[in-house]
Amino acid sequence: MQEKTITIAFSEYADEEELTDSDRSLCAEAVKALGTSHSPYSKFRVGTALRLRSGKIIYGSNQENVAYPSGLCAERVALFSAGVNHPGDPIVAMAITAQTGNFELTQPVTSCGACLQVMAEYEKKQEVPIEIMFYCLEGPVWKTKGVRSLMPFMFYENRLEK
Ligand SMILES: [Zn+2]
Numbered sequence: 001m002q003e004k005t006i007t008i009a010f011s012e013y014a015d016e017e018e019l020t021d022s023d024r025s026l027c028a029e030a031v032k033a034l035g036t037s038h039s040p041y042s043k044f045r046v047g048t049a050l051r052l053r054s055g056k057i058i059y060g061s062n063q064e065n066v067a068y069p070s071g072l073c074a075e076r077v078a079l080f081s082a083g084v085n086h087p088g089d090p091i092v093a094m095a096i097t098a099q100t101g102n103f104e105l106t107q108p109v110t111s112c113g114a115c116l117q118v119m120a121e122y123e124k125k126q127e128v129p130i131e132i133m134f135y136c137l138e139g140p141v142w143k144t145k146g147v148r149s150l151m152p153f154m155f156y157e158n159r160l161e162k
Contacts, residue, residue: 006152013141019133022051023093023143027135029057030095033074037061044100046074046109050082052089053128058082075115079122090126094119097135108134108142110150119147120154 016024026049033047041064050058060078064071075096082091098109111119111134123130129146144150 008144008149008152010142010144010149013143015139016135016141019141023095023133023141026051026057026093026095027097027133027141029059030097030135031137033059033061033078034097034099035061037074038063038071040064041066041068042100043102044098046096046098048074048078048094048096050078050091051093052082052086053092054086054089056086056089058086058091073112073115075111076118079115079118083122090128091122091130092128093131093133095133095135097137099137104138105136106139108136108140110134110142113151116147116151117155120151120156123147124156 013019016027019027029049030047033049034045036059037045037047039045039062046062048060052058058078058081060074060081062074063077096111098105119130123146132144132150134142148154
């Protein structure tokens, strides 16, 4: 038996001012998306913005439902929208942010496992890594160069091949 360790790499920026203009503007688009969040139950708004290779911006926000499992996270709303409406235009970057009046968010909110798995699927499908930024209105920004950094044991169907 051997103990093994996996390390993941990400960059931390003290605040949005340290970002490039392009990354800062994508974070601002994610903040804009907070406005369309439908979150009457949790009061926890999540906004995301994807930048496609063409430069087009795709928005997503969390969409809750009185039948709780029927709702969907902001990330998957945006990713599925891009997949349906802009096939062939790869997603190059994604900014995700959250806001709530219930408590202070001092560090970025990261995505749930289901959203990471969907990001992984699109990254594999398009064969272009997706830069992911978790942006916090009151704190630092975390950025990864791709989904694998967030989910080193991600499920790939090629593991099913014989
Ligand atoms: Zn999610």
